[in-house]
Amino acid sequence: MPHNSQLTTHNVIIKAENISKQYRLGKVGTGTIKHDLNRWWHSIRGKEDPYLKIGETNDRSTKGESDYVWALQDINFEIAKGEVVGIIGKNGAGKSTLLKILSRVTSPTTGSVKFGGRVASLLEVGTGFNGEMTGRENIFLNGAILGMTKKEIASKLDEIIEFSGCERYIDTPVKRYSSGMYVRLAFAVAAFLEPEILIVDEVLAVGDAEFQKKAIGKMQDISRGEGRTVLFVSHDMNAISVLTNKVILLKNGYIYYEGNTDEGIKKYFNEGTNELNYFNNEISVAPKITSIILETSLPGNVHEFGNEMKVEFTINCPIDVENLALSFQIIDEFENPIIHTWQIDSEHKISREKGVYKFSCKFEKLRLYIGIYSFRVYLSESKTKERFDYINSTCNFKVEMMKNIRSDYKWEPGASKYIEDSRWEIVKV
DSSP, X not given: OOOSEEOOSTTEEEEEEEEXXXXXXXXXXXXXXXXXXXHHHHHHTTOOOGGGGOOEEOOTTSOOSSSEEEEEEEEEXXXXXXXXXXXXXXXXXXXXXXXXXXXXXXXXXXXXXXXXSOEEEEOSTTTTOOTTSBHHXXXXXXXXXXXXXXXXXXXXXXXXXXXXXXXXXXXXXGGGSOHHHHHHXXXXXXXXXXXXXXXXXXXXXXXXXXXXXXXXXXXXXXXXXXXXXXXXXXXXXXXXXXXXXXXXXXXXXXXXXXXXXXXXXHHHXXXXXXXXXXXXXXXXXXXXXXXXXXXXXXXXXXEETTSOEEEEEEEEEOSOBSSEEEEEEEEETTOOEEEEEEEEGGGGTOOBOSEEEEXXXXXXXXXXXXXXEEEEEEEEETTTOOEEEEXXXXXXXXXXXXXXXXXXXXOOTTSOSBOOOOOOOOOOO
């Protein structure tokens, strides 16, 4: 199939048409000589690859029967010159595969991508670098790959080195760099050598908070000031909301949503809400959590720091239970628990008869810091410790800081996870 041909459509700089990517599980290549010969025999007869008709959707939560899986299926989109587009989705949604195709690291199984300019990619630590060469030599190597002359590269050299913060080590082979230094230099090269299209993956997370802030600022300059196109993949919805004006939300290898960033983030947060992942429990009539409803202080599953938030659980209890315990954690985007709270019936000498119950929990002044959070929920028998139900990472929500306090102050992501009330007293001694 044609791939990576030049694009001539006015103002459209990337056009993906019917992109699909198939992988064989557990093997390299097609898997067997028989399959290779079968593909070859079909191709010389001018017939379609027989293995394009088989394979399963890219859903990691289910056990499949086929040896083949479609990492991407039927991907179509257009990106205009100067757009900043976020590519978002849960782990395994197909984001990395799509970026590898757009970066020409791999080819699609079907479909084509057309470009209207040079592409620079930053997909993982070390992409495009030769470990034996110095930082300075790698700058010139990457510029040459982008089609720039030595004079053009030299004119940008000082800016690249200064931005990267690697001046002291610029004449040292990059194999001796830390991962943070690698990313700093790689991003500076990709950003300052003026490609028309810049593709940046989650690799920026390797850098420290100061560098991430600089990198996001530079990407804003690239798009708004210089009119270049940026594709940005991240699980940090704060960065996505600040940087992008459009998102492509992937789910199980398909485009689930394409459009406005705010609406896309809302769908990202809502995806998975009330999708309950049960343990295989030997008791077929065990109590279950049938729904979870989250009420945040702002629309779109957004909570404003210090305001009220409420969560309601519906429990179906098909049997009498002496000591039914419901507890949950609020976890961050890395699944670290930040808050843990519980309701244990045995403390109140209350048993649950057969029936349906609603449990609600209210935080009057929830003081979570900027970030993305979700719920991890447990339902069990508090004395025997038998677990009836468990739900991990559901009801995603975003926390924003209060806008009516110190308007001149900029809240920095990553500074903390929780802010507690405190009273200060200062005495001169």
